[in-house]
Each structure stands twice: as C-alpha cells, then as structure tokens.
Amino acid sequence: MPVQLIVDCFGIDTEDAIVVGKTEDEINALRLAIREHLATQNPALLRLRLTHLALLKHFKFDGMNDVLPTKTLLPRALLAERLKIKIPDWLTDEWIVELGLLKNSTLASDNNSSFETQILMACDVNFLCGDNFYAFVSALNLQPAIFLELLKIETIQTRLISHLTTNLKIDNENATLFIIELTKSSAIESFLENFAYQQTLALLRQKIRDYALHFALPAQTFSASLLNALPLLPLSETQARHLPTDLIEILKIVARKILHKEIDAKALTEFVMADWESLWLELNLLCDESPQLITPDLLACCQRFESADAQTFLQKIENYLAISHYRHLSETASVEETLDWSVGYFDYLRTVLLSKQPLDEFINVSFTDWLISQPSRIARSESDWRFCSSQIQRYLDGGYLVIVTVVDALAALNQDILLDELATLNNLTVVADTLFAPLPTLTDIGKLAVLTGKPTYSLPNNSEIALQQTYQTSLKIIKSWEDDNLNTPITEQTNLVVFFENRIDERLHDASSFEKHRADILPIARQLKTSIQNWLKDAAHRDVVFFITADHGMTVTNGRYDGESLGEIKDRIFKLKRRETLPDEFVFINQDSKDDYAVPKTRLGLTNSVLVHGGLTPEEVLIPFIKLIRPTFEANKLPVEAEITSDCLRLSDKFWQLDVRLSASVQVETVRLNLEPPFKLELREPIDIIRAQKSHTVTLKFYADNDDIEGTVVLLELGLQFERHGAREALKKSLSVNFPASFLARDSSAQSFEDMF
Numbered sequence: 001m002p003v004q005l006i007v008d009c010f011g012i013d014t015e016d017a018i019v020v021g022k023t024e025d026e027i028n029a030l031r032l033a034i035r036e037h038l039a040t041q042n043p044a045l046l047r048l049r050l051t052h053l054a055l056l057k058h059f060k061f062d063g064m065n066d067v068l069p070t071k072t073l074l075p076r077a078l079l080a081e082r083l084k085i086k087i088p089d090w091l092t093d094e095w096i097v098e099l100g101l102l103k104n105s106t107l108a109s110d111n112n113s114s115f116e117t118q119i120l121m122a123c124d125v126n127f128l129c130g131d132n133f134y135a136f137v138s139a140l141n142l143q144p145a146i147f148l149e150l151l152k153i154e155t156i157q158t159r160l161i162s163h164l165t166t167n168l169k170i171d172n173e174n175a176t177l178f179i180i181e182l183t184k185s186s187a188i189e190s191f192l193e194n195f196a197y198q199q200t201l202a203l204l205r206q207k208i209r210d211y212a213l214h215f216a217l218p219a220q221t222f223s224a225s226l227l228n229a230l231p232l233l234p235l236s237e238t239q240a241r242h243l244p245t246d247l248i249e250i251l252k253i254v255a256r257k258i259l260h261k262e263i264d265a266k267a268l269t270e271f272v273m274a275d276w277e278s279l280w281l282e283l284n285l286l287c288d289e290s291p292q293l294i295t296p297d298l299l300a301c302c303q304r305f306e307s308a309d310a311q312t313f314l315q316k317i318e319n320y321l322a323i324s325h326y327r328h329l330s331e332t333a334s335v336e337e338t339l340d341w342s343v344g345y346f347d348y349l350r351t352v353l354l355s356k357q358p359l360d361e362f363i364n365v366s367f368t369d370w371l372i373s374q375p376s377r378i379a380r381s382e383s384d385w386r387f388c389s390s391q392i393q394r395y396l397d398g399g400y401l402v403i404v405t406v407v408d409a410l411a412a413l414n415q416d417i418l419l420d421e422l423a424t425l426n427n428l429t430v431v432a433d434t435l436f437a438p439l440p441t442l443t444d445i446g447k448l449a450v451l452t453g454k455p456t457y458s459l460p461n462n463s464e465i466a467l468q469q470t471y472q473t474s475l476k477i478i479k480s481w482e483d484d485n486l487n488t489p490i491t492e493q494t495n496l497v498v499f500f501e502n503r504i505d506e507r508l509h510d511a512s513s514f515e516k517h518r519a520d521i522l523p524i525a526r527q528l529k530t531s532i533q534n535w536l537k538d539a540a541h542r543d544v545v546f547f548i549t550a551d552h553g554m555t556v557t558n559g560r561y562d563g564e565s566l567g568e569i570k571d572r573i574f575k576l577k578r579r580e581t582l583p584d585e586f587v588f589i590n591q592d593s594k595d596d597y598a599v600p601k602t603r604l605g606l607t608n609s610v611l612v613h614g615g616l617t618p619e620e621v622l623i624p625f626i627k628l629i630r631p632t633f634e635a636n637k638l639p640v641e642a643e644i645t646s647d648c649l650r651l652s653d654k655f656w657q658l659d660v661r662l663s664a665s666v667q668v669e670t671v672r673l674n675l676e677p678p679f680k681l682e683l684r685e686p687i688d689i690i691r692a693q694k695s696h697t698v699t700l701k702f703y704a705d706n707d708d709i710e711g712t713v714v715l716l717e718l719g720l721q722f723e724r725h726g727a728r729e730a731l732k733k734s735l736s737v738n739f740p741a742s743f744l745a746r747d748s749s750a751q752s753f754e755d756m757f
Contacts, residue, residue, distance in 0.1 A: 442573070
C-alpha cells in the first residue's frame with residue numbers, strides 16, 4: 001500500500017522502480033496507478049523514479065496516508081554518508097557519477113586511508129596496488145574522460161606520484177612529468193598511444209646512434225629522460241604510423257652490415273623491438289636469403305613475443321638452429337653408430353651448404369680420424385663396398401634379372417633427390433642403405449671395385465671383361481655417354497645389366513655451387529626412374545631386382561692448399577711418387593699396396609673447382625646403396641625379427657643375461673624392449689635406429705621371479721615397440737631360452753659362494 005517517490009536526476013538509484021515518463025499520457029497513467037494502489041490497500045511498496053525534478057509537481061501526494069516522504073538522491077550526500085566524512089567541494093555530483101564511485105561496493109569508511117587513496121582505489125585498485133607499471137597503464141586506459149579532470153587536483157596528483165616513485169620505482173622528476181603530460185592531453189587513450197609511439201621512436205633512434213647507421217627519424221615531442229624512465233609500452237602496428245616501414249628499411253641496412261662483417265650478428269636482435277606482422281615478414285625474407293643471420297641470440301630475442309607470426313618465425317629458427325650444428329663422431333663409435341650419425345650429419349650439411357653458412361671442419365675431421373683407424377672393422381661389416389657385389393651374386397644365384405646402376409659421384413648426401421623420385425614408382429619396394437666407398441675416392445679406383453668386390457688394380461682394364469670374369473653370366477652394359485644404348489631392350493637371355501651413369505660427375509667440376517650441383521642431379525634422377533620403368537617392362541614375368549650405387553661422392557671445398565706440391569694431382573689428392581713426411585693436414589692412404597696417396601683431412605681443394613672428389617669427408621666416402629624389388633619377395637616378413645645369439649647366462653640368483661640380434665627389413669626408430677611377466681627387463685635406453693636390411697645385437701639383462709626355471713627351456717615373450725614412417729607399432733616375439741641349472745645346491749652357504757662370482 002505505501003508509495004515512495006524517488007527523485008534521481010543522476011541515475012544512481014539501483015532498486016526496482018517504475019520510471020516516470022515525460023509525456024502527459026504517461027504521467028496521467030501513473031497518477032491513476034498510484035490512486036488505485038492506495039485504494040486497494042496493496043501491501044507492496046510502489047516505487048516511482050523521477051529522472052527530472054520538474055516532474056515532481058505532477059505528483060503532489062505529500063501528506064496523504066501511505067505516501068512516504070519524497071527522497072532526492074544526491075551523489076555527494078550518498079558518498080559522504082558512506083565514507084562518514086565531508087566531501088571536498090571539487091568532487092562534484094557529476095564527477096562521482098561519471099567515475100562510478102557509488103557503484104564500487106568496496107568503497108567504505110576507512111580511517112587508515114586518505115580520501116585520495118580511497119577515491120583512486122574506487123576508480124581501479126591497480127592505481128595504487130602492486131609494482132606492475134603495465135597494470136597501472138591498463139587501469140588508466142579503462143577510465144572515463146572525466147578522470148583527466150580528477151588528475152588536475154593537486155592532492156590526487158601527489159598521491160599518484162607517490163605510488164609511481166615508491167612502488168613502481170620511477171624517479172620523482174619523471175613521475176611528476178608523466179602525470180603533468182597526461183593532464184595536458186585531451187584523451188587518455190590517445191596520450192598513451194602517442195607515448196608508446198614516442199618511446200619506440202626514441203629507442204629506435206638510440207639503436208641507430210649505437211650502430212652509426214644513417215637514417216633520419218622525426219623529432220620527439222617528449223623528453224628523452226621521461227621516455228627512457230618508464231617501461232616500454234606496447235605499440236600495435238596500426239598505431240605505429242611510419243615506424244614499421246622505417247624499421248624494415250633499417251633491418252635491411254643492419255643485415256647488409258652483418259653480412260659484410262662490419263657489425264656483429266647480435267646487432268639484429270637490437271632492432272627486433274615490436275610484435276608487428278610486417279617485422280616478422282621481413283625477418284623471414286632476410287633469414288631465407290641469408291641464414292647466417294639466424295643465431296641463438298636472435299632465438300632468445302624472439303621468445304619475448306607472443307603473436308602467431310612471432311611464434312611461427314620462432315619455430316622456424318628453432319628448427320634451423322637444431323640442425324645447423326652437429327655433434328662430432330665418437331672415436332669409439334661402431335660402424336652402425338657411424339652410419340646412424342651420418343644421417344643427422346647429412347641433414348646438417350645440406351642445411352649449411354644450401355644456406356652458405358660457414359662449415360665446422362672439426363665435424364668432418366672427426367669422421368676422417370675415425371675412418372682411417374677402422375679399416376678392418378669396416379671391411380668385416382655389411383656396409384663395406386664389397387657388400388654390393390655379394391648382393392649382386394646372391395640375386396643372380398636366385399635366378400633374378402639383376403640391373404645395377406652406378407651413378408658416378410652420387411653421394412649419400414644427395415641420394416634424397418633420387419629417393420624422392422623413386423618413391424613414385426609403383427609395384428617396387430625401395431630399400432635405401434649406405435656403403436663405405438673404396439679409398440681413395442677416385443672414379444678409376446672405385447667404379448669397378450664396387451661392381452666386382454675386388455680392388456681395381458687386380459682387374460682387367462676392360463670393364464666388360466672384368467664383369468664377365470666376376471659373374472660368369474649373360475651380361476649387358478649400358479653407358480650414359482653412348483645414347484644409342486640407353487633404350488636398347490633387355491632380352492630374355494640377359495641376366496645382368498650394368499648401367500654406367502656418368503653425367504653427374506661430368507657436370508660436378510663445372511658446378512659453381514652445391515645448389516647448382518643438386519639441380520644437375522634432379523633431371524638425371526628423373527631419367528633414371530624412366531629407365532627403370534622401361535626395364536621393368538622388359539623384365540615382364542621375370543623376377544627382377546634393381547641396385548643403384550656409386551663409386552664415390554663429392555665435397556664442397558673450403559679454401560685451397562697453397563703448400564708445396566706432393567705429387568701428381570688427381571682431383572683432390574696427390575698421387576705420390578715416393579713415401580715422404582706429409583703436412584699435418586694430409587693423411588697417407590695406400591690402395592692395397594699398389595699406389596700411395598696423400599689425402600687432405602679437411603675440405604682443402606687442389607684445383608680451382610668448387611666441387612670435387614678424392615678426399616675423406618663423409619660426403620665423399622659414404623655412397624648410396626639402393627635396392628628396388630617387387631614387394632612379393634618379402635611380403636610376409638615382419639619389420640623386425642629377433643634371434644638369440646648366445647647361451648643364457650646366470651649372473652646371480654634370479655638374474656640372467658641373453659644376447660639377441662634384432663634384424664630390420666625396413667628402417668625402424670626408437671626401438672623399446674620389454675619382457676612379459678614373470679620376467680622383468682633391467683631398465684635400458686631405447687635403440688635410436690635400426691636401418692633397413694641391418695641388424696643390431698643387444699644384451700638383455702633381466703630378472704625372473706620364478707624358482708623353477710633353472711635347468712628348463714622356457715618361452716620368453718619379447719615385446720618390441722618402434723616407429724616406422726612416423727607411426728608407432730608394436731609386436732611380440734617368442735624366444736625359446738634354455739636356462740642353465742645352477743652348479744651348486746640351493747642352500748644359503750652355497751648361494752653366498754656363488755653370488756661372489
């Protein structure tokens with residue numbers, strides 16, 4: 001039944017009420033509603049809000065029963081009541097409303113805080129809390145325009161300056177100057193945007209001065225002291241005016257000076273000062289053209305930025321740096337470990353050579369040192385150059401048509417080009433492997449040696465006679481320099497085809513760069529793929545296998561030997577007339593007691609050619625050995641086979657040892673082993689890689705929580721998990737293990753005696 005009129009000219013009433021309209025009809029309707037409310041004795045309170053004082057004259061109900069006294073809401077009065085203090089004259093009703101002070105429920109009487117502190121905290125707690133300048137600036141950006149008027153009040157300025165100096169560690173002079181400059185502005189947002197622009201402009205000018213660059217920039221409108229005293233504010237590209245364009249031009253100047261070795265590469269990081277799309281685009285272009293600009297310092301610098309463009313660029317240089325440096329080969333590495341090492345080395349080398357980065361000579365020298373100390377171990381392995389001829393003979397004995405291509409100077413480093421082409425062949429399985437070439441890496445030494453498995457000096461000079469004597473079968477020879485022979489069909493009577501592809505070597509010495517050399521390989525690889533397709537048709541129903549290999553690789557030289565001649569120059573080696581003491585950068589190679597050679601350990605050249613062969617780098621010595629065969633040959637073969645190679649040994653009570661050879665038909669990586677209960681394998685690291693057609697012997701040490709296996713034959717379930725072609729796979733192998741019986745009875749004294757051993 002009660003009626004309450006509220007005069008609220010400032011829009012601060014927050015309770016439910018009927019808002020009185022301004023038209024005569026609306027006023028009359030509400031007057032009638034009031035009378036009906038009073039007449040019906042409705043117990044609910046009827047609140048009417050008048051937004052203009054002039055409307056009050058239409059509602060003269062004072063003195064009537066159940067009509068409460070009219071309330072007039074004034075912001076100053078309400079704020080004074082809440083704070084229990086007298087409000088200063090400068091804080092008007094309008095300011096209180098626009099600043100939203102009455103909406104802040106936390107604003108209340110606090111005898112421990114000054115009035116200025118309470119007002120600023122009511123505007124935003126970040127004005128006076130914490131030590132983060134960016135939180136302070138964010139609070140500024142959220143304030144209405146009237147806040148600039150509040151800042152002109154001296155006591156408010158004093159309180160803010162105190163916070164800037166005490167908590168944000170800005171010196172008093174610059175804190176005061178910042179507040180004064182802010183009060184002069186027409187809008188907070190535009191002031192902060194201009195301040196951020198001026199800061200970036202000042203920073204760019206300072207860097208230009210530090211590196212003595214010649215580039216003109218507009219004058220600053222704030223003092224340098226103020227701009228440098230405050231933390232650098234973020235500046236978007238749309239707010240930066242001309243700066244993105246200027247910065248791109250400066251980046252180009254800096255990059256040129258770095259490439260000309262006028263300034264250090266770290267200088268580039270000094271100019272990566274904003275998270276702008278155009279900046280990342282330019283950095284991408286500069287680093288693509290000159291990867292030597294990519295440094296760990298640049299990586300660390302870019303990690304400060306969070307945009308998608310920055311993260312994309314960051315990932316790009318992280319990937320580059322990950323493969324632009326490579327570890328040295330261990331002196332104690334096995335042949336398998338060396339070939340595994342070479343996979344990463346070739347990735348490293350391709351990246352560095354294509355980007356024209358300086359090479360780390362010590363990496364390839366670590367391989368050379370290992371190579372000259374391991375001739376016997378290499379010769380006994382399946383990665384020796386003689387393995388090629390044994391495979392040719394194996395398939396000939398199996399009734400296959402064998403087609404062998406020897407690509408002169410095709411390094412394992414560049415076999416990726418050929419493998420990409422061969423991957424599109426249908427109905428053929430491609431197995432890529434690597435062999436050690438005959439030393440020294442010269443064509444007249446390596447070509448027939450690889451094909452026959454015999455040192456060239458022991459063979460007839462005629463290649464056809466040498467091959468015929470070796471394999472004693474129907475033979476066809478094709479030579480790339482005799483075009484008429486390339487498309488000659490293979491007859492039913494032919495069992496062995498040998499194709500000598502010399503065009504890569506012919507172009508090698510004239511290639512001006514590694515990039516040009518790889519471009520020369522591509523069309524030859526495509527033609528070879530076409531030849532294989534034609535030969536496959538000629539083979540028709542016959543079982544056929546293709547082998548692709550090389551006689552040696554190549555090296556991109558790094559400098560030229562300027563010492564005294566040591567003998568006859570043959571590509572990148574000296575053929576010695578007599579044995580003599582060699583300079584430190586050369587090693588002595590004897591070709592099976594026939595001829596003596598002096599071979600450089602590094603990438604020194606002996607001629608003007610940029611690309612040449614004859615040395616001992618991994619890219620010269622390691623040659624591809626690629627097999628292509630119809631998949632039916634190994635259709636039912638598991639990717640990894642396991643075979644026990646030693647007797648099971650008892651190491652101690654319930655602790656055993658077993659040697660197992662793992663053989664892979666395809667390349668598998670990150671191979672993890674486990675045993676099914678009741679056996680438990682001792683913790684071991686995964687095997688990094690087992691290459692196709694290779695094996696890896698592991699020593700398994702395991703526990704057997706079982707007392708009755710000694711002297712019995714037990715099936716051991718070996719689990720294998722591995723990756724191939726990027727996918728994770730698993731399989732199990734059952735191994736029949738003969739667990740030997742203990743020599744001593746199982747009493748405590750005997751067990752203690754046995755465990756001593």
